[in-house]
Amino acid sequence: MVFEVLTKKMDDKYSETIVLSYYEGFTEADISVPVKEAADMIKHLLNEEEFSGKYNEIQSFKLTRKDNPKKVILLGLGKKEEVDIEKVRRIFAKGIKEAINLKTKAVDVYPINTTSELSLSQVTRAMTEGLILGSYKFDKYIKDKKENPVKSICVVGANPDEIVDIDKGVVEGNILSKATILARDMVNEPANVLTPAKLAAIAEKTGKESGFEVEILKEDKIQELEMEAFMAVGRASENRPRLIVMRYFGDKKNKKEIIGLVGKGLTYDSGGLCIKSKDGMVNMKSDMGGAASVIGAMEAIARKKLKVNVIAVVAACENLISGYSYRTGDIIGSMAGKTIFIGSTDAEGRLTLADAIHYIIEKENATKILDIATLTGGAIVTLGSTATVVVSNDDEFYKALESASRITGEKIWRMPIFDEYKELLKSKVADLTNSAGNPQAITAALFVGEFVQDKPWIHMDIAGTAFTSKSSEYIAEGGTGVGVRTIYEMVKEISK
Known part of the structure; x- marks a missing residue:
């Protein structure tokens, strides 16, 4: 279930549970709760030092009254001068988890007192994202699942001007949360369900519902x-490849500027003839995390009607084993005309990205390129699961992504692109090798960069951040949907 956060007026009827947040060091004078029983209890907890507003502090209690509200959840925001959007997102994700534990059906959330650094719309957007994403779980295939008891959430506004700002943040937060959940759901689907054809069908459905055009190219056109x-990568599988092309023109007067998004779409990666270990293959359904990110980002961009032109491409296929498999030692061609020596059949993602990027430049006239892919184990070695590896040839373009990541809380880190690394891509028998060695995350990125034709380019390696075995405040075990909100935010910034 994906519920929607709504906006309501202060004088509307209370819901069953109210959520209040306080900065560290708050006093009795800061407690302006119209429900006397709730105000008295908060004062008691404050005086007994059982709740002080420290960051990540959470306290809940029930009220002995017949009318709503019957339950109160208190959230600690920490020191006012240290609060930021990500902290807001995280603490309200904890708040919705507490509401679920309390088995509450309806929740009223009161927005925090804003600071000079954070507007009311920014805060309510972060609150909304935390509330929705914090309640996510993938339980589609579990028969005896525990249903989320929370059916409605409202953010409360005190006056018309405040409600306008709150509603702005709530609308954007709803859009981004749902787009992120779309990406999470795709990544979490098993590979026997999410084939290249099914991924293409999801993109088509999303386009129809959100407002962007989708074209699916089958094998003959490819x-x-x-x-x-x-x-070469997709030819061994009975599930045939699909080239998914998504087009959104929000600024039809300016067709000269087109942002191109390319997502890696390996719906399953066995490693091919360079087969992975059993443990290495078990979660390779997630190797289309980049594709999920760009489909989710396109949904958010279109629903928000950003004034910008964006085209996204996914080369969707499976890397399996059969008599038709490509082999190590093969020399293959590419749409760009460059020949490639195959040093490893498990370095397949960069091959699909190479053709997708050449296509989006030559056939769709993209002027800036961002590719996102679960590309290398080297990214995990480099930054673990905390941050996404980024390589870029353009400082201004990268700064837009970096600024976006600060807003979304999705950490990134830029890698160097020294000429010495580029030398490693050369082959003695072909133009390039697909297995240039260490530093793996950088050489793999630079292989992809050989096909961008000097266009401003960003590469995001989400191998460590697209899938997690450990839950946190608003990220559940499994697909994270990383990249959806950051790509949207970057495109939004560029559109201004």
Whole structure:
């Protein structure tokens, strides 16, 4: 269930549970709760030092009254000068978890007192994201599942001007949360369900519902385009490849500027003839995390009607084993005309990205390129699961992504692109090798960079951040949906 956060007026009827938040060091004078029983209890907890507003502090209690509200949840925001959007997002995710534990059906959330650094719309957007994403779980295939008792959440506004700002943040937060959940759901689907054709169908459905055009190219068209690198990876599987093209034109007067998004779409990666270990394969359904990110981002961009032109491309396929498999030692072509020596069949994602990027430049006229992919184990070695590896050839473009990541809380870190690393891509028998060695995350990115034709380019390696085995405040075990909100935010910034 994906519920929607709504906005309500202060004088509307109370819901069953109210959520209040306080900065560290708050006093009795800061307690302005119209429900006397609730105000008295908060004062008691404050005086008994059982709740002081420290960050991540959470306290709940029930009221002995017949009318709503019957339950109160208190959230600690920490020191006022240290609060930021990510802290707001995290603490309200904890708040919704507490509401679920209390088995409450309806929740009223009161917005925090804003600071000079944070507007009311920014705060309510972060609150909304925390509330929705914090309640997410993937239980589609569990028969005896525990249903989320929370059916409605409202953010309360005191006056018309405040409600306008709150509603602005709530609307954007709803859009981004649902787009992120779309990406999470795709990543969490098993590979026997989410085939290349199914991924294409989800993109088509999302486009129809959100307002962007989708074109699906099947194998005959892919071959006509001479996408040899893409076809080499996908040719062993009975689930045939699909090239998914998504187009959104929000600024039709300016067709000269088109942002191109390319997502890696390996719906399953066995490693091919360079087969992975059993443990290495078990979660390879997640190797289409980049594709999920760009589909989710396109949904958010279109629903928010950003004034910008964006085209996204996914080369969707499976990397499996059969008599048709491509082999180590093979030399294959590419849509760009460059030949590639295959040093590893498990370095397949960069091959599909190479053809997808050439396509989006040559056929769709993209002027800036961002690719996002679960590309290398080297990214996990480099930054673990905390941050996404980024490589870029353009400082201004990268700064837009960096600024976006600060707003969304999705950490990134830029890697160097020294000429010495580029030398490692050369092959003695072909133009390039697909297995250039260490530093793996950088050489893999630079292989992809060989196909961007000097366009401003960003590469995001989400191998460590797209899937997690450990839950946190608003990230559940499994697919994280990383990249959806950051790409949206970056595109939004560029559109201004």
